[in-house]
Amino acid sequence: MKITEFVCSALIGLVASCRSMTPMAALAAARIAGRDTSGSLLLLDRPLFKYGALAIGVGELFGDKMKSAPDRTVLLGLSARVASAGIAGAALAPSGEEKTGAAIAISAAVPLAYATLAARKKAMAGMGQTKSGLIEDTLIVAIGAAVVFFATRPNRS
Secondary structure (H helix, E strand, O other), X not given: OOHHHHHHHHHHHHHHHHOOOXXXXXXXXXXXXXXXXXXXXXXXXXXXXXXXHHXXXXXXXXXXXXXXXXXXXXXXXXXXXXXXXXXXXXXXOOOOOHHHHHHHHHHHHHHHHHHHHHHHHHHHHHHOHHHHHHHHHHHHHHHHHHHHHHHOEEOOO
16 A cells, blocks of 8 residues: 555545535536546445535535635534545545545545635635635635546446
């Protein structure tokens, strides 16, 4: 086992630190596009979860711009990041190494949630909540999509 085999798990943890549902939405989109992950991802093979993850991912992008949106470091926000990062990190890990991939993704997501929140607050002070949120969304969705694209492969069955 090489640590470089877990780069995608770590990067998806970064994505989860900013947007808790984007990792699951990116994996759901990959499944819909007929792409497979190296690690197990049985839940997103079920249509309800697959399309639900997409809908929740899109909803989160809109909800984040609301003035009443809680910080990502509240208990519920961190719990969602742990769950999403763990599932996605496991799915992007080498086969048989899902637990390690989950641990790496969670280990990246939780502390980075605090760091990315500090950066977002600084950006909000300079450009406002909506504009800073849209910029963050663009970057995080692009990173999430790229990580999942490069970590998955076309389904050959």
